[in-house]
Amino acid sequence: MDPLNAIVAFANFVMLPAVAYGSQLALGALGVTMIYGILRFSNFAHGDTMAFGAMATIFSTWWLQAMGVTLGPFPTALLALPAGIAATAVFVLLTDRLVYRFYREQKSAPVILVIVSMGVMFVTNGLVRFVIGVDEQRFADGARFIITAREFKELTGLKEGLAIKSTAMLTVVVAIIVVVLLFWFLNRTRTGKSMRAFSDNEDLALLSGINPERVVMITWIIVAALATIAGVLYGLDKSFKPFNYFQLLLPIFASAIVGGLGNPIGAIAGGFVIAFSEVTITYAFKKVAGYLIPAWEPQGLVQLLSTDYKFAVSFAILIVVLLFRPTGLFRGKAL
Amino acid sequence: MTLKPRDMTLFLVVFALIAATGFLQSWNVALGILNMGLVSAIMALGVNMQWGYAGLFNIGVMGFLALGGLATVIISKPPVVEAWDAGGPRVIFALLVGTAAIVAAILAWKRIPAGKARAPALVAILVVGFFVYRWLFDPAVAAIEAVSPARAGNLGGLGLPVLVAWPVGALLAAGAAWVVGKTALGLRSDYLAIATLGISEIIIAVLKNEDWLSRGVKNVSGLPRPVPYEIDLQNSERFVERVSGFGFDPVTASTITVKLAYAGLFLAVLLLLLWLAQAALNSPWGRMMRAIRDNEVAAEAMGKDVTARHLQVFVLGSAVCGLAGAMMTTLDGQLTPSSYQPLRFTFLIWVMVIVGGSGNNFGAVLGGMLIWYLWVMVEPLGVALIGGITSGMPDGFWLKEHLLETAAHMRLLTMGLILLLVLRFSPRGLIPER
Numbered sequence: 001m002d003p004l005n006a007i008v009a010f011a012n013f014v015m016l017p018a019v020a021y022g023s024q025l026a027l028g029a030l031g032v033t034m035i036y037g038i039l040r041f042s043n044f045a046h047g048d049t050m051a052f053g054a055m056a057t058i059f060s061t062w063w064l065q066a067m068g069v070t071l072g073p074f075p076t077a078l079l080a081l082p083a084g085i086a087a088t089a090v091f092v093l094l095t096d097r098l099v100y101r102f103y104r105e106q107k108s109a110p111v112i113l114v115i116v117s118m119g120v121m122f123v124t125n126g127l128v129r130f131v132i133g134v135d136e137q138r139f140a141d142g143a144r145f146i147i148t149a150r151e152f153k154e155l156t157g158l159k160e161g162l163a164i165k166s167t168a169m170l171t172v173v174v175a176i177i178v179v180v181l182l183f184w185f186l187n188r189t190r191t192g193k194s195m196r197a198f199s200d201n202e203d204l205a206l207l208s209g210i211n212p213e214r215v216v217m218i219t220w221i222i223v224a225a226l227a228t229i230a231g232v233l234y235g236l237d238k239s240f241k242p243f244n245y246f247q248l249l250l251p252i253f254a255s256a257i258v259g260g261l262g263n264p265i266g267a268i269a270g271g272f273v274i275a276f277s278e279v280t281i282t283y284a285f286k287k288v289a290g291y292l293i294p295a296w297e298p299q300g301l302v303q304l305l306s307t308d309y310k311f312a313v314s315f316a317i318l319i320v321v322l323l324f325r326p327t328g329l330f331r332g333k334a335l
Numbered sequence: 336m337t338l339k340p341r342d343m344t345l346f347l348v349v350f351a352l353i354a355a356t357g358f359l360q361s362w363n364v365a366l367g368i369l370n371m372g373l374v375s376a377i378m379a380l381g382v383n384m385q386w387g388y389a390g391l392f393n394i395g396v397m398g399f400l401a402l403g404g405l406a407t408v409i410i411s412k413p414p415v416v417e418a419w420d421a422g423g424p425r426v427i428f429a430l431l432v433g434t435a436a437i438v439a440a441i442l443a444w445k446r447i448p449a450g451k452a453r454a455p456a457l458v459a460i461l462v463v464g465f466f467v468y469r470w471l472f473d474p475a476v477a478a479i480e481a482v483s484p485a486r487a488g489n490l491g492g493l494g495l496p497v498l499v500a501w502p503v504g505a506l507l508a509a510g511a512a513w514v515v516g517k518t519a520l521g522l523r524s525d526y527l528a529i530a531t532l533g534i535s536e537i538i539i540a541v542l543k544n545e546d547w548l549s550r551g552v553k554n555v556s557g558l559p560r561p562v563p564y565e566i567d568l569q570n571s572e573r574f575v576e577r578v579s580g581f582g583f584d585p586v587t588a589s590t591i592t593v594k595l596a597y598a599g600l601f602l603a604v605l606l607l608l609l610w611l612a613q614a615a616l617n618s619p620w621g622r623m624m625r626a627i628r629d630n631e632v633a634a635e636a637m638g639k640d641v642t643a644r645h646l647q648v649f650v651l652g653s654a655v656c657g658l659a660g661a662m663m664t665t666l667d668g669q670l671t672p673s674s675y676q677p678l679r680f681t682f683l684i685w686v687m688v689i690v691g692g693s694g695n696n697f698g699a700v701l702g703g704m705l706i707w708y709l710w711v712m713v714e715p716l717g718v719a720l721i722g723g724i725t726s727g728m729p730d731g732f733w734l735k736e737h738l739l740e741t742a743a744h745m746r747l748l749t750m751g752l753i754l755l756l757v758l759r760f761s762p763r764g765l766i767p768e769r
Contacts, residue, residue, distance in 0.1 A: 042525040099755060111392055111524050115689065116758055118394075118682055122751025125678065129744035246678070250536060253529045261525075304465075308544045315533035319518055322530070326522055 006291035008160040012149075013287075018272075018279040020168035020237055023175035026271030027230035028248060029255035030182065030264055031223045037199040037262040038219040039100070041113035046227060046252065048124035051245035052091060053228025054235045055132050057084030058139045065141070073143040075167070077232055078174075084232065089224040095120050096220050104216070121246075128242045137240040140167060160291070167236045178229055179268060182222070186264065191218060199262065251278070254314040258321045260328025269329060274314045282307040342697060342766045349704050356712075363587070366594035368711050369704075373601035374663050376703030379687040380608055380696060381655030386685075387694035387768065388616065389648045390628040392528045395515070397680035398535025399653045401542055402511055403504030403660025404670045405549055410500035411559045412492035418482040418547075422475030423490055426547060429471035436464020479547040489550045497559045501604070501661045508657020509650045511538070516649040521642045535681065542672035549672060556669040562596035565589040597666060604662065605700070608655065612696045624648060625694075678747060683710065686754045692764025701766055709753070710746060717745030 028050060035043040043049075060080035070076050099120060103113055146169055149161025186192040198205040198215045206212060231245060238244070255274045259266025284303040305312065321328060338346075353372070357365030378396065385391040440460045447453045480488045511534065519530035542549045549555060568574045568589035578588035615621050627634040627641055635641050664670050683706065691702020721742040728735040757764065 042528070099759075102759060111390070112758075112762075114392065114525065114528065115685070116755065118685060119751050119754035119758060122678070122682065122686075122747050122754060124751075126744055126746070126748030126751055130741050130748060133741055134744070247536075250529070250533055254533070257526065257529060306544060308540050309537070311533065311536045311540060315530075315537060318529065318533060322522055322526055323518060326526075 002159075002291040002294070005158055005160040006288045008152075008158055008162050009287050009291065012160070012162045014279050014283050016162075016164065016168055018276045020165075020171045021279065022272035022275030023171050024230055024234045024237065024271075025248075025251055025255045025275050026268040027175055027178065027226050027233070028252040029259065029267035029271050030179075031226040031230065032252055032256040033259070033262055033264060033267040034219055034223050034226070036256070037264075038195060038215060039104070039113070041110045041117065042253070042261075044114060044117045044249065045095075045121040045124055046223075047245045047247070047249040048121050048128065048242075049088065049092060049224070049227040050231030050234070050248065051128045051240075051242050052124055052231075053084050053088040053224065054231035054240055054245070055128050055242075056087035056091075057081055057228060057232045058132070058137055058235070058240060060084055061139050071142060073166070075140050075142045075170070075236055077139055077236060078170075081229065081232060085225045085228045088228045089221045091124075092220045092224045093217065095124075096216065125242065125246060132242070134242055137235075139240065140236045142166065160287075165237070167233075171233045171237055174229060174233060178226070182226075182264070185222075195219065250311055251275075251314045254318040258317060258328055260330040263328065263330045266328050266330030273329075274317060277317055278310045278313045281305050281313050282310050338697060342701075345701055345765055346697075349701065349708065352708055353704075362591055363594065366591060366598060368708055370594060370597050370601060370666055371663075371711075372704035372707040373598065373605050374659050374666065375684070375687060375707040376700040377601075377605055377608060377659040377662065378656055378684045379691060379699040379703035380605075380612055381652045381659060382684050382688045383691075383693060383696060383699035384612065384652035384655060385649055386688060387696075387699070388621065388624045388628065389645055390524075391520075391645060391649055391652075392524050393531045393649070393652070394528050394677075394681050394685070395531030395533075395535035396656055396684045397675050397677050398531070398538035399508040399511065399656035400660030400663065400680055401535075401538050401672070401675050402507040403501075403657040403662070404664035405542060406504035406507050406657070406661050407497060407500040407558055407664040408549055408555045408670050409492045410495050410503050411497040412555065413494040415482060415487045415489065415491035418479045418487060418490050421478040421482055422547075423479070425471060425475035426479065426490070429468055429475060432471060433464065433468040436460060436468065439464070476545075476547045484546075484553075487550075488553070489547050489555075496561070497665055498561050500665070501658055504661030505654040505658040508660070509654040512650045512653030513646070516646045520645045520649060532677075532681075535677065539672060539675050542670075542675075549670060552673050554669055554671045554673075558665065558668050558670070560668065561600060561665065562593055565593055568592060601662060601666075604658070608658075609696055609700060616696065683750060686750050688764075689754060690757050690764055692766040692768060694768030695764070695766050698764050698766035698768075702764065705765075706750070706753075710750065713746050713749045714742075717749070718742045721745075 028046065031049070032043060032046050035041065035046070057077055057080050060083040061075075061077045064070075064076050064080055069079065071079055099116060100113065103116055143166050146164040146166050147155075147162070149163040152162045153159070184192075186196055194205065194210045195215050195218065197208070198210055198212065202212075205215075234245075234248070251274050255270035256267050257270070258273055259268070259270030281304045286302045289302050349372075353365050353369050356368060378400065381399075382393065382396060385393050440457050443456050443460055444453065447456055479490060482488060515530055515534050519527045543551050545551065546553065565586075566589075569585050574589070574592075575585045578585055616624075623634070623639060624644065626637075627639060627644055631641050684703075687702040687706040688699050689702070690706055691700070692698025718739075721738050725735040725738050
C-alpha cells in the first residue's frame with residue numbers, strides 16, 4: 001500500500017490534465033452561454049471562431065518571433081494575444097453586421113439563427129483552412145515544464161513523478177484572471193449591468209433606455225476575446241489543428257448545457273464537470289491501482305472506457321442532466 | 336402538388352449541367368456525379384421529412400448514414416467462421432446483457448417509488464451491469480480480433496445479397512433514432528440538435544474502434560455488388576460483341592454500363608420514396624404534421640400528441656437517411672469509418688435541404704443533386720480560378736505556392752456562402768413549399 005505515490009500518479013495523469021482541459025472548456029462554454037443569454041441562439045460557429053482566434057494569434061506570434069521578441073520563460077503567444085483578440089473581434093463584428101443583424105431585425109426564430117450560424121461555421125472553417133491550411137501548427141515556446149517528473153522525484157524521493165507543464169499552469173492562471181475580469185465587468189460596471197438586464201428581460205431593458213445594438217456589440221467583443229483566449233490556450237496545451245476546434249463543439253455545448261445555458265457560473269462548473277469525467281473515465285488506472293493494492297496484479301489497463309470514447313462521456317452526462325434537470329445544474333434559461 | 340414549369344426548368348438545368356460534364360469531361364465522371372447526386376437526394380429527402388414537415392433540427396445525419404453503411408457490412412459480407420467460433424455468441428450475449436442492464440435501470444426508475452432507495456438502486460444496476468458486460472465482452476472481442484487480423488479480425492456478416500442491406504440499414508437507423516428521440520424530443524430544439532450531434536459522433540467512434548464489428552480504421556473493402564463487375568462484362572463475349580457493334584470501346588463501355596445500372600437502381604428507390612413522401616405530405620397525416628410544425632400549442636389543443644408525432648417523423652426521416660447510407664456504402668464498395676466527416680455528411684445535407692426548399696420534397700431532391708454537383712465541381716473550378724489569379728505571379732513566390740496549395744479548401748467557403756446567401760435572399764429555397 002503506497003497511497004502517496006498513488007496520489008501523485010493520480011494528480012499527474014488525471015487532476016492536472018483535467019484542470020487544464022476544464023479551464024479551456026469553461027472559457028469556450030462561457031462564450032457559448034454569453035451568445036445564448038444575449039443574442040438568444042446556440043452559436044454553432046463558436047468552435048471555428050476559436051480556431052480563427054488561435055490562427056490570428058499564431059500569425060502575430062510568428063511575426064513577433066521573427067522580430068526577435070520573446071517573453072523568456074512564457075510563450076510569446078501571450079504577447080500576441082491582444083492582436084489576435086482584436087482581429088477576431090473585427091471578424092465577428094463583421095459577421096454580425098453582414099449576417100446576424102438582418103435576422104435580429106426580422107425577429108427570426110432562434111432555430112433560423114442556429115442554421116445561419118451553421119453557414120457562418122462553414123465560412124469560418126473554410127477561411128481558416130484556406131489561410132493556414134489543415135496541418136498541425138506548433139507555436140508554443142518558452143519553458144516547457146515548471147517542474148519535470150525527474151526533478152519532482154529527486155525533490156521528494158517518491159517513485160512517481162509529477163510533471164507540471166507550464167502551458168497547463170498558464171491555462172489555469174489565465175482562465176482565472178479572465179473569469180474574474182468577466183464577472184467584475186458583468187456585476188460591477190454599468191455596461192455589464194445593462195447586459196445582464198438585457199439578458200433577463202429584453203423588453204424591460206429596452207424600455208429603460210438600454211441601446212440593444214451596443215449591448216450586442218459588446219457581447220460579440222467579449223465573446224471574441226473569450227474564444228480567442230480559449231483557442232490559444234487549447235492550442236498551446238495540445239497543438240493547433242483546425243479540425244480539432246470543430247470537434248470541441250460537442251464538449252463545449254455539453255458544458256454550457258450541463259451548467260445551464262445562459263448562466264456564466266454554470267458554464268464554468270459545466271466545463272470542469274465534463275473535463276473531470278472525461279479524463280477520469282478514460283484514464284487507465286492500472287498504475288494507481290498497483291500502488292494502492294500491491295497484491296493485485298490487474299490483467300487489463302483498469303480503464304472504464306477507451307480514450308476514443310471521450311465524446312460518449314460528455315454525451316452521457318449531457319443526457320443525464322437533460323433527463324433529470326433540463327435547465328442545467330445552475331438553472332439556466334428554460335424556454 | 337404538381338411541378339410548375341419553373342421547377343421543371345430547374346431540374347432540367349441540373350441535368351443539363353451533368354450532361355455538360357459528360358460532353359466536356361467524360362461520361363464516367365458525369366455518371367459518378369449523377370449516382371452520388373441521386374443518393375444525396377435521398378439523404379435530403381430524409382432530412383426534409385424531419386425539418387421541412389416537422390421542424391425538427393437533426394444534425395446527426397452522419398451517424399444515421401454510417402449505420403446504413405454498417406448494415407451493408409453486417410448483411411452482405413460472408414461470415415468469418417473461425418471468428419464466430421472464437422467469440423461470436425459471447426459478444427452477442429454480452430451486448431444483450433448490457434441492453435438488459437439499461438432496460439432494468441429504466442424500469443427500476445419507473446417502478447420504484449421516488450424515495451431514498453431509488454437513486455442507489457439505479458446506480459447499482461448500472462454499475463453491476465457495466466462490469467458484468469465488460470467481463471463478458473472483453474475476452475470475446477480479444478479472441479475475435481486475434482483471428483487473422485490482417486485479413487479479417489471481425490465477425491464478418493450474414494452473406495446475404497447486398498440489396499437486403501438497404502432496408503436493414505433503414506431499420507438500424509430507425510432504431511437509433513427511436514432511442515435518441517425518446518430522450519431528447521419534447522425538450523428544446525437546441526437540445527435535440529446537440530443530442531443528435533453527440534450520437535452521431537459516438538456512432539462513428541464505435542465504427543472506428545470496434546474492430547470486431549466493422550474492422551475499425553482497417554476498413555471493410557470488397558463489399559458485394561448488386562450489379563455486375565466491369566471485368567466480367569469485359570470477359571463476356573456477348574457484351575463485347577454488342578458494344579463493339581455500336582462502336583464503343585469495351586473497357587469504357589463496361590464502366591459506364593455498371594454506373595448506369597447503379598443509376599437505374601438509385602432512381603427506382605428515389606422515385607418510390609418521392610412518391611411515398613408526396614402521398615404522406617398530402618394526406619391528413621401530412622396536414623397534421625404541418626399544423627404541428629406551424630403552431631405546436633394550437634395542435635396540442637386540438638388533441639394532437641405532439642411528442643409522439645415528432646418521434647414518428649424523426650424515426651421515419653432517420654430511416655430514410657439510413658437507407659441512403661447503405662446505398663452510398665454499396666456504391667463505394669467499402670466501408671471507411673474515418674471518411675465520415677460531419678461537415679461533409681451532416682452539414683452539407685442541410686445545405687441541400689435549405690437551398691432546395693425546406694418542406695418541399697421536390698426541392699429537397701433538386702437541392703441534393705444541385706449541391707452535390709457544386710460540391711464536386713467547386714474544387715476544380717477553385718483550382719482553375721486560383722491558377723488564373725496566380726498566373727501573373729513569379730514561380731516560387733510564397734503567396735502563389737500557398738494559394739495553389741490551399742485552393743482545394745474553397746469548397747467549405749463556397750458552401751457556407753451559398754447557404755448564407757440563400758437564407759438571406761431566398762429563405763424558402765429554390766422550390767418553395769407551395
